[in-house]
Amino acid sequence: xxxxxxxxxxxxxxxxxxxLKCMKCGKCSATCPAFNEMDIKPHQFVSYVQNGDxxxxxxxxxxxxxxxxxxxxxxCPRDVQPGRLIxxxxxxxxxxxxxxxxxxxxxxxxxxxxxxxxxxVSAFRRYRR
Amino acid sequence: MQRIGVFVxxxxxxxxxxxxxxxxxxxxxxxxxxxxxxxxxxxxxxxGQAKIAAAIHEKNLTGIVVCSCSPRMHETTFRTAAERAxxxxxxxxxxxxxxxxxxxxxxMEEATKKAVILARAAIAKVNLNTPLxxxxxxxxxxxxxxxxxxAGIQTAIDIADAGYEVDIVEKTPSIGxxxxxLDKTFPTLDCSACILTPxxxxxxxxxxxxxxxxxxxxxxxxxxxxxxxDIRKKARSVDATKCTGCGVxxxxxxxxxxxxxxxxxxxxxxxxxxxxxxxxxxxxxxxRDACMKFQTGKCGVCEKVCQAGAIDYxxxxxxxxxxxxxIVVATxxxxxxxxxYDEYAYSQSKDVITSLExxxxxxxxxxxxxxxxxxxxxxxxxxxxxxxCVGSRCSDDRGKSYCSKICCMYTAKHAMLIRDKYPDVNVxxxxxxxxxxxxxxxxxxxRAVEEYGVNxxxxxxxxxxxxxxxxxxxxxxxxxxxxxxxxxxxMVVLATAIEPEASVRKIATMLTASIDTNNFLTEAHPxxxxxxxxxxxxxxxGVCQGPKDIPETVAQAGAAAVKxxxxxxxxxxxxxxxxAKADELMxxxxxxxxxxxxxxxxxxxxxxxxxxxIREVRRVAVVNxxxxxxxxxCTVACPSGSMDLQGFSNRQIIAEVDAICR
Amino acid sequence: xxxxxxxxRPKIVAxxxxxCSYAGADLAGSSRLAYPADVKIIRVPCSCRVNPMFILRxxxxxxxxxxxCGCHPGDCHYSTGxxxxxxxxxxxxxxLDYIGVENGRTRVEWVSAAEGVKFSQTMNEFVEKIxxxxxNVRLGDLRCKN
Numbered sequence: 016x017x018x019x020x021x022x023x024x025x026x027x028x029x030x031x032x033x034x035l036k037c038m039k040c041g042k043c044s045a046t047c048p049a050f051n052e053m054d055i056k057p058h059q060f061v062s063y064v065q066n067g068d069x070x071x072x073x074x075x076x077x078x079x080x081x082x083x084x085x086x087x088x089x090x091c092p093r094d095v096q097p098g099r100l101i102x103x104x105x106x107x108x109x110x111x112x113x114x115x116x117x118x119x120x121x122x123x124x125x126x127x128x129x130x131x132x133x134x135x136v137s138a139f140r141r142y143r144r
Numbered sequence: 145m146q147r148i149g150v151f152v153x154x155x156x157x158x159x160x161x162x163x164x165x166x167x168x169x170x171x172x173x174x175x176x177x178x179x180x181x182x183x184x185x186x187x188x189x190x191x192g193q194a195k196i197a198a199a200i201h202e203k204n205l206t207g208i209v210v211c212s213c214s215p216r217m218h219e220t221t222f223r224t225a226a227e228r229a230x231x232x233x234x235x236x237x238x239x240x241x242x243x244x245x246x247x248x249x250x251x252m253e254e255a256t257k258k259a260v261i262l263a264r265a266a267i268a269k270v271n272l273n274t275p276l277x278x279x280x281x282x283x284x285x286x287x288x289x290x291x292x293x294x295a296g297i298q299t300a301i302d303i304a305d306a307g308y309e310v311d312i313v314e315k316t317p318s319i320g321x322x323x324x325x326l327d328k329t330f331p332t333l334d335c336s337a338c339i340l341t342p343x344x345x346x347x348x349x350x351x352x353x354x355x356x357x358x359x360x361x362x363x364x365x366x367x368x369x370x371x372x373x374d375i376r377k378k379a380r381s382v383d384a385t386k387c388t389g390c391g392v393x394x395x396x397x398x399x400x401x402x403x404x405x406x407x408x409x410x411x412x413x414x415x416x417x418x419x420x421x422x423x424x425x426x427x428x429x430x431x432r433d434a435c436m437k438f439q440t441g442k443c444g445v446c447e448k449v450c451q452a453g454a455i456d457y458x459x460x461x462x463x464x465x466x467x468x469x470x471i472v473v474a475t476x477x478x479x480x481x482x483x484x485y486d487e488y489a490y491s492q493s494k495d496v497i498t499s500l501e502x503x504x505x506x507x508x509x510x511x512x513x514x515x516x517x518x519x520x521x522x523x524x525x526x527x528x529x530x531x532x533c534v535g536s537r538c539s540d541d542r543g544k545s546y547c548s549k550i551c552c553m554y555t556a557k558h559a560m561l562i563r564d565k566y567p568d569v570n571v572x573x574x575x576x577x578x579x580x581x582x583x584x585x586x587x588x589x590x591r592a593v594e595e596y597g598v599n600x601x602x603x604x605x606x607x608x609x610x611x612x613x614x615x616x617x618x619x620x621x622x623x624x625x626x627x628x629x630x631x632x633x634x635m636v637v638l639a640t641a642i643e644p645e646a647s648v649r650k651i652a653t654m655l656t657a658s659i660d661t662n663n664f665l666t667e668a669h670p671x672x673x674x675x676x677x678x679x680x681x682x683x684x685x686g687v688c689q690g691p692k693d694i695p696e697t698v699a700q701a702g703a704a705a706v707k708x709x710x711x712x713x714x715x716x717x718x719x720x721x722x723x724a725k726a727d728e729l730m731x732x733x734x735x736x737x738x739x740x741x742x743x744x745x746x747x748x749x750x751x752x753x754x755x756x757x758i759r760e761v762r763r764v765a766v767v768n769x770x771x772x773x774x775x776x777x778c779t780v781a782c783p784s785g786s787m788d789l790q791g792f793s794n795r796q797i798i799a800e801v802d803a804i805c806r
Numbered sequence: 807x808x809x810x811x812x813x814x815r816p817k818i819v820a821x822x823x824x825x826c827s828y829a830g831a832d833l834a835g836s837s838r839l840a841y842p843a844d845v846k847i848i849r850v851p852c853s854c855r856v857n858p859m860f861i862l863r864x865x866x867x868x869x870x871x872x873x874x875c876g877c878h879p880g881d882c883h884y885s886t887g888x889x890x891x892x893x894x895x896x897x898x899x900x901x902l903d904y905i906g907v908e909n910g911r912t913r914v915e916w917v918s919a920a921e922g923v924k925f926s927q928t929m930n931e932f933v934e935k936i937x938x939x940x941x942n943v944r945l946g947d948l949r950c951k952n
Contacts, residue, residue, distance in 0.1 A: 038537060040576040044621035045606030046487075050628040058623060090487055090606060092538040214832045215849065216824075240847070243835025248926075249843050258843040265848065656883050658826060660920040678825060678919070679883065722851065740854075742885045775884035776855030780894065792851055798863055804846045805817055805867035 022069040022107060029103035034065040036093045043087035043097045053077040057087050057097040064100055073108045077101065083137035146271050149180040149205040150263060151196055153187035153212035155242055162246040164256040168211060171260045175267045179203050188218050196222070197229035207235040207270040211263050213242040232275035234721065234791060239266040261804055268799035276721035276790055279769040283369040283717055284469040287708050288313065290361055290651060293321020294340060294694060295686025295701045296474035297347045302705030303472075304352035308712045311466060312347065313375055314357045315647065316405070318423035319344055321476055325406060325500065327507040327514075329694055330557040331588035337422060344424045358429050360647075362463065364471070364654040367743070367773060368681030369717045371468045379459040381430035382416070386454035389426035393446035393455065394418070402434035404511075407504045410519065411511035416446050416455075421509060430455075470708040471655060473665060473677070474685040474701065475648045479640040480535045484542040487607040488534065488638055494519040495616060496608060498640040499554055506561060516566060518634055520614060525634030528562060529618045530555050530573040531605045535641035537576070544641045544662060549691035551639035552579045556592040558637065563596040572599045572631065574620050582693070601629070608636050644688055657682045664690050675704040683707050722791030723772035724779060726765040728753055730786030733763030737778035737787050745771035746778060816870035816936040820847045820929070821856045825883035826918045827875030833922030834929075841929035844936075845873075852876070853914075854887035858898040861912070865902075865945040871911045871936040875925070878916040888916070906944040910935045 027033065043057040044050055055063065055075045063072045072078065081101045088096040150172045154160035165183045173181045180203045184192045187210055199205060208231070210222045215238035223233035239262040249255040287303050289296045292314030300310045312319065323329075324344075326336035347353050356375055363374040397414035404411050406419040415435040418428045436443035437457060447455040479500050482490040490496045495518045497505070508514035518525055532551055535543035552575070559571045578600070580586040592598045603621035611617055611632075618631045644663040652659040657677040658666040665688050668676040675684050685704040686697045711717075726737070728751065738746040745768045753762045765787065776789045788794055822828040828849050834841070850856055853876025861872045874895060876888040892914060899912045913932055917925045 036539060038576060039623070040533065040537075040604040041602070041621040041623040042604035042606055044623070044628060045604050045619055047606070047628070050621075056621075056626060058621065059626075086606070092533070092540065092543060092604075094540045214828075214835070216829060216832055240832075243832040244847050245843070247835040247838055248840045250840070251843075254843045258846065261846055265846070653880050656881075656885050658877070658881055658883070658919055660918070666919055678829075740886075740890060742887070773884060775852040775887045776850070777852070777884070777887050777890050780854060780857045780890070789851070789855060792855060794857060794859070797848065797850065797855075797857075797860055800848050801819060801860055801864045801869075802867055804819055804848070805864055805869050 020067050023064050023067040025107055026064050026069065026100060026103040029106055030096065030099040032096050032099050032103075034061045034095065034100070037061045037065070037095045038093055040092065042090050042092060043095075046086045046090050048084060048086065049080050049082050052080040057101075060097045060100045060104070061095055064104075069104065069107070072104050078105055078108065081105075082131060082133050084133055085137075146177045146207045146273075147179045147203060147205050148177040148267060148270055149196070149199045149203060149208045150178055150182075150267065151187050151192075151199075151208065151210045151212075152181070152183040152263075153192065153210065153241070154183060154185045155213060155246075156185065159212070159241050159246040162249055162252055162255045163241055163259045164252060167256050168241075168259050168263060172209075172263050172267065175264055177207070177271045178267060180205065187212050188221050193221070193225040196225050200226065200229040200231050205231065207231075207237075207273055209237050209239055209263060209266040209270055211239040211241045211259065211266070214238075214240050214244070234276040235270065235273050237266040237270045237273065239263045264806070265800040265803040268803040269796045272793065272796045272799055274790070278718040278721045280716045281369055281719050281770045283712060283714050284371075284467045285309065285712050286311070286466070286468050287470045287472060287712060288371070288373055288466070288468040289472045289474055289685075291321070291474035291476055291645075291686070291688070292319030292355065292357065293474060293476045293686065294323040294343070295476065295688075295697045296321070296472070297343050298698050298701035299472045299474060299685045299705045299708070300353050301343065301347055301350065302702050303708055303712070304350045306705075306709045307352070308709065309352050309354070311354045311356060311375075311468075313359050313361055314355065315360050316419060317358045317380070317417075317427075317429045318419050318425070319347065319355060319357060320420070320422075320424070323694060324420060324422070325408075325503055327503050327510075328557060328561060330553045331582075331584045333557070333561070341422050344422070348424045355425070356464070357425060361651060361654065366467075367771075369469050369711065369714075371471055371681065373466055373468055373471070375464045375466065377462040377464060379461050380427065381432070381455065381457055381459050382428055383454045383456050383459075384425060384427045386452045387427045388452050388454075390451070391418075392449050392451075394428055396445050396449045398443065398445060399434055399436050402431055407511050408498070408501045410501060410504055470681050470683065470711045472683045472685050472704050472708055473648070473651060473655070473657065473688050474704075475645045475651060475688045477642040477687040477691075478645050480544065480643050482535070482638065482640065485534060488531065488605070488636070489608040489610050489616070490638065493608075493610045493616060493636075495525075495614075495634065496636045496638065498638050499551065499558065500640070502558055502637050506558070516562060516569070523634070524566075525569060527570050527631070527633045528572070528635045528637065529605070529616075529631060529633040530559060530571070530637045530639065532573065532575045532639045533604070534638040536639075538641075544643060546662060546691065547579065548639075548641045549579075550642070550693045553582070553585055553588065553693065555637075555639050556580075556589045556598070559598040560592045560596045563592075563598060570599070572601060572633075574601050574603055574605045576602075576604055582695075603629075642687065642691055648688055655679055655682050664688065675700055675707055681711060719770055720774055721769075722774040722789065723769045724767045724774065724776065724787055724789050726767060727786040727788065728762075728764045729755055730784045731762070731764040732784050732786075733765065734783060736781045736783060737765055740777045740781045742775070742777070743771045743773055745773075814937060814940060816844050816933065816941070817868055818845045818871045818873065818933060818936060819864045819869050820845050821850050821853070821860070821872070821874045822847050822917075823853045823876045823883075823887070824849055824851050826877035826881065826916075827853075827925065829919035830875070830917040830921045830925040833919065834926040835922075837922045839922055839926035841926045842933040844933055845929050852882065852884050852887035853891035854884070856891060858894060861898060862945065865907060865942060866947045868942075868946055870939075870942045871913075871932060873913045873915065873928070873932050875915050875917045875928075878918055881918065907942065908939055910939050911942060
């Protein structure tokens, strides 16, 4: 199995999502509050994972613009849950790029008032375990 | 000892690709009783059947085992073939090597091993088979149609035209069904009422058709050819024989607050009402929950104004018991509840409506007299958004997993009609896929786009947000432009998924007709027997079997009628000979079997029995073969083990168990 | 008794009613939904035709598991057959458990004609369960063993 495929399989395993269930209706993108900030749109996450194009996903802005508000997860008629896919992709990136992790002292200067409250809340929700 | 022939079918490569057919032939020859074994490409073909017949003659076979597809598929074929060759058809058993073996296993060795075991079980059973002879039962030459929509009406007319009596049972006060609520029909845009009303009149005036409106099926017993049905005629509180249909009572009724079912609750009606002007019969009913006379005892206006003296507050539900040979289910559909779809703001805004509600708004007899207006403020809309697939094609439990089939076409119809009548109104349709298979269907949809300028956007709507100024903000995606769209609309129309009418569950249970997870009635075969229920004598017409549009419904209604006519045309039916039988020597007359029998097929007789030379009169169980359906409940209940089921006897099943566990 | 090196392959008897579960099994077949070949199906007209004796007989003859499939409650072709089956099996299974045939070796499942997926899943689960329980040692007729 190629590296890209391997990554895609990992994302599927972590998220528990089967991208093949997607019927390409676009309700996720219609729902997404961060849509305009994203370069790869929520409905595209699904096909990127399906096609194994994880590198593009990993380097996208979207990865860090997703608020994990899970509106797309809630409304997806096919139970594909694009929000979980992007969450899983984020974890893959965090795991494989240990060297790019932040040192604790770097964090305060990165915090700004623009960071949405929701992002912090959902980060806690996601990583409290 | 039986002389058994075993016939192993390749089914092309369906069986032979996974099961070593030659090996099966070789192995079964060692089984007791087997005197002949062969394989062939297609046993069900004429040549295959000829091989069976030849072997029966040449080897004097007394029983045969066909190793092929499911007995549900070809048991009858092979039984008939055996009968033609002079063998009792019940000396045939099928080993299911296709559905239960070759199609589910991949490993050849393993599949072959299993195939041999399945064949052995069938051989062990045939060794104990006895020739059986079917009995006969009479056919009542009358059909029942449950549901008085276009499906039920068409079926009833077709059966009646063939010369048989038909009764229609409709639970609402009038026949007509969903189609009577529609304004126009696709793809020709002719008015629904204009084509439906003549059919309603035809049914009502047909000498062979009896219509029971405001009635429900209460109880069903019996079996194919001989059903007994209790029909509950709910108290109308109006004497139909006296009522002239003048309508004065409805005009004068002071209680006008009940939501109109016919107009989908968009306006109200009087407590005494006919659902719509062209109702058949044109006899009103009193909605007792809404009527002041029934609720408070003070009123009685309708009785005073009725010149014919037709009002009867004392009327009670009446049970009519009738015998039928065939039953057609045509219970139709309803739209799903939108409680699970808060994102579309259906419950928050009056201007978010379902397509069926739009039909009523567009209809001249509807709540707005056919004027397109917002229900919240009565204003003329300028921007209308249609959302497709609301609740359809949904894999979670919020909606339905299937495609409702009719929505693409009626949305195109609505969009076109609106653009035609009100060119100032912009119409946008959010779609996932546009599905328009059907004669002149795609052309119709293209006309909506090309000639009427309807704006189709590929993408779903995420949410509808009611604004303080009464507008509706629609947030959707445009997948082809890769954009998120925010659109202000005056009205939003939801193409709501359809589901079978809720009452179908109860009816299916009464008929013991099987039903699928979506409450659609199951057909006997999805391709080859699409209008028959697996329960003999029960036929399916219209959307109760699966989503369909009007032409398909009418076609299926005709098909169901033909099947019913085919049944009614017979004077006698052969009954299943696999019935229960009591061993008189062992029966102690305890009545346990009669208590568990769902058909009342078991009775008791005082009979003189010769028990090993001792003659005495004993009370013993006797099974009525015309009533017994062969379920076998009695065989297990019998404490003395005297009751057995022919064709599935204790010894036969145990022989199968032994063969499998060997 | 010879020492088995091979993987344990249980003997499993499935009684399926003609109207729902047998058709469900057919649907599993036509949908190519695989389940282990250890399962062998016996067709009965209704789940209520299954005499507890048949199940005892199966265990006696060396079956490792027995499953009974019928129509969903309320959907029985004969109206009430599956209710009888349910009561009978509840009693029989508790008796079997008492004499040492574990509850996991017996099962009743409602499978409709439309539930090919459920049929296949049920069989996969059941075989898995029997494999984890191993060979059935109770009730077996010792004369059948070598």
